[in-house]
Amino acid sequence: MASVSAPSAALAPHRPSASAALLFPCPYSSPRVSPSPTAQPRRLAVAARAMPWPHVLTVAGSDSGAGAGIQADIKASAALGAYCSSVITAVTAQNTVGVQARGPCCTGGVRWGAAQVKTGMLPSAGIVKVLCENLRKFPVKALVVDPVMVSTSGDTLSGPSTLATFREELFPMADIVTPNVKEASKLLGDVSLQTISDMRSAAESIYKLGPKHVLVKGGDMPDSTDAIDVFFDGNEFIELRGLRIKTRNTHGTGCTLASCIAAELAKGATMLHAVEVAKKFVESALYHSKDLVIGNGPQGPFDHLFSLKSPLRKMGSLHKFNPDDLFLYAVTDSGMNKKWGRSIKDAVKAAIEGGATIVQLREKDTETREFLEAAKACVEICRSSGVPLLINDRIDVALACNADGVHVGQSDMPAWEVRELLGPGKIIGVSCKTPAQAEQAWKDGADYIGSGGVFPTTTKANNPTLGFEGLRAVCSASKLPVVAIGGINTGNAGSVMELGLPNLKGVAVVSALFDRECVATETRSLRSILMNACSRS
Numbered sequence: 001m002a003s004v005s006a007p008s009a010a011l012a013p014h015r016p017s018a019s020a021a022l023l024f025p026c027p028y029s030s031p032r033v034s035p036s037p038t039a040q041p042r043r044l045a046v047a048a049r050a051m052p053w054p055h056v057l058t059v060a061g062s063d064s065g066a067g068a069g070i071q072a073d074i075k076a077s078a079a080l081g082a083y084c085s086s087v088i089t090a091v092t093a094q095n096t097v098g099v100q101a102r103g104p105c106c107t108g109g110v111r112w113g114a115a116q117v118k119t120g121m122l123p124s125a126g127i128v129k130v131l132c133e134n135l136r137k138f139p140v141k142a143l144v145v146d147p148v149m150v151s152t153s154g155d156t157l158s159g160p161s162t163l164a165t166f167r168e169e170l171f172p173m174a175d176i177v178t179p180n181v182k183e184a185s186k187l188l189g190d191v192s193l194q195t196i197s198d199m200r201s202a203a204e205s206i207y208k209l210g211p212k213h214v215l216v217k218g219g220d221m222p223d224s225t226d227a228i229d230v231f232f233d234g235n236e237f238i239e240l241r242g243l244r245i246k247t248r249n250t251h252g253t254g255c256t257l258a259s260c261i262a263a264e265l266a267k268g269a270t271m272l273h274a275v276e277v278a279k280k281f282v283e284s285a286l287y288h289s290k291d292l293v294i295g296n297g298p299q300g301p302f303d304h305l306f307s308l309k310s311p312l313r314k315m316g317s318l319h320k321f322n323p324d325d326l327f328l329y330a331v332t333d334s335g336m337n338k339k340w341g342r343s344i345k346d347a348v349k350a351a352i353e354g355g356a357t358i359v360q361l362r363e364k365d366t367e368t369r370e371f372l373e374a375a376k377a378c379v380e381i382c383r384s385s386g387v388p389l390l391i392n393d394r395i396d397v398a399l400a401c402n403a404d405g406v407h408v409g410q411s412d413m414p415a416w417e418v419r420e421l422l423g424p425g426k427i428i429g430v431s432c433k434t435p436a437q438a439e440q441a442w443k444d445g446a447d448y449i450g451s452g453g454v455f456p457t458t459t460k461a462n463n464p465t466l467g468f469e470g471l472r473a474v475c476s477a478s479k480l481p482v483v484a485i486g487g488i489n490t491g492n493a494g495s496v497m498e499l500g501l502p503n504l505k506g507v508a509v510v511s512a513l514f515d516r517e518c519v520a521t522e523t524r525s526l527r528s529i530l531m532n533a534c535s536r537s
């Protein structure tokens with residue numbers, strides 16, 4: 001066992017004897033039931049109630065300050081609904097100032113059930129070797145390796161001797177390795193990583209060491225307004241952009257991200273989806289903790305359990321916004337639904353049945369209480385169909401019904417204020433008629449732009465018509481995906497999509513769906529026209 005750097009008495013390394021070595025025989029795997037015929041009915045009853053609990057095993061160091069390490073792993077997994085058991089590889093004394101002492105904890109006899117394993121601080125090459133031996137003996141469902149070397153406070157947590165073992169033994173077994181730029185640089189012999197293109201090269205070089213996926217985290221990159229991570233699966237590089245949250249409370253972000261990836265994998269997610277949810281979780285947790293104060297040091301912990309305090313911002317809408325959802329955007333109208341004798345809820349159900357990919361409740365004349373009740377019912381319908389639900393104009397209603405987001409125009413609340421109120425996990429759309437408005441919407445943190453009226457419409461009074469040229473100008477200036485709106489129907493929707501504008505993701509429609517007798521039939525026809533147009537252009 002490597003010697004330790006002067007730990008305090010309380011931190012003296014615990015060196016278990018071989019027999020007292022930490023055994024992890026997975027006490028949480030399903031009990032075995034003896035196959036006696038008389039036991040059959042009871043066994044069936046138990047099986048019918050059994051609910052598999054996603055399980056993450058973290059092999060990492062303890063952080064006495066509880067912001068990172070094992071403590072962060074347990075909180076992050078719990079927040080995402082996974083059970084987290086632990087093997088403690090090292091004990092550290094830390095607070096908001098930094099790491100004061102560290103000492104290794106255990107090297108032997110670790111065994112597990114087929115959980116998803118996440119590794120963090122592995123303080124010596126010896127511990128990495130024991131871990132790898134056990135991983136070979138007892139294969140796991142997925143292995144997430146956070147190659148912890150330097151804490152966010154800049155303190156070294158595992159020395160250079162472990163690097164070679166990481167590269168040669170651990171990485172080839174990993175499903176994903178998640179270095180930050182400093183760690184990626186150390187792993188590759190102190191190469192300089194200054195740009196996104198450097199991060200891509202680093203991801204590729206680390207991929208060549210054997211893991212199935214690599215995520216190089218760019219949170220520490222200088223001069224970036226976004227927090228950009230590079231994901232590489234051996235074929236494709238994907239840049240994952242997140243908001244850079246201004247806060248001192250960033251201690252433990254790496255541990256948390258890796259644990260969230262493991263928790264999502266345990267719930268059955270694909271690797272890319274797991275990474276996206278994990279990134280969104282960290283962003284949301286930082287956002288909700290940005291003003292919390294604990295300790296006097298420069299770097300504080302954040303609140304993994306923020307969603308418990310904020311029932312309006314439930315985890316249900318943590319899924320990342322997908323621009324392809326804008327394809328067939330159904331926007332309701334209270335007047336039209338009344339005219340045809342249907343409720344808002346029935347209108348939304350029918351639009352989804354016909355293939356709408358996103359829904360907006362635009363209820364200009366509905367009383368607030370009735371609007372909220374309808375919105376709550378629509379949230380349920382939309383969530384069970386996997387279709388995002390947005391609220392037009394009314395941030396209060398969106399918060400109260402926990403909608404997936406809002407759509408605002410140039411005379412509504414500014415998008416940046418909406419973002420402040422809704423937090424980073426919600427979808428925000430902004431109406432833009434000019435390139436300057438499109439630029440502003442992006443700066444304000446919007447997710448997409450609605451642009452129109454493309455054609456004349458009577459649904460919205462005093463709304464100038466942009467035509468194809470106006471739409472083209474907004475699309476070319478916009479860094480965000482765009483949905484076209486205004487006078488779009490089954491007769492002209494094809495021509496809009498055939499403009500072939502790369503960021504024009506779909507059409508938003510009111511009257512051509514809701515001022516008709518059968519909403520489902522109209523939605524279905526429009527969908528097939530859009531699909532044909534896209535396959536042509």
Ligand SMILES: Cc1ncc(COP(=O)(O)OP(=O)(O)O)c(N)n1
Binds near residue numbers: 331360412508
């Ligand atoms: C998708 C989409 N695009 C544009 C609008 C129009 O919003 P706004 O300009 O705020 O006008 P109102 O809809 O509030 O009258 C929209 N609702 N949806």
Ligand SMILES: Cc1ncsc1CCOP(=O)(O)O
Binds near residue numbers: 458463511
């Ligand atoms: C809300 C809105 N914003 C710009 S045009 C418009 C109305 C779209 O309605 P329709 O699809 O019936 O033309």
Ligand SMILES: [Mg+2]
Binds near residue numbers: 392393407408409412
């Ligand atoms: Mg509006």
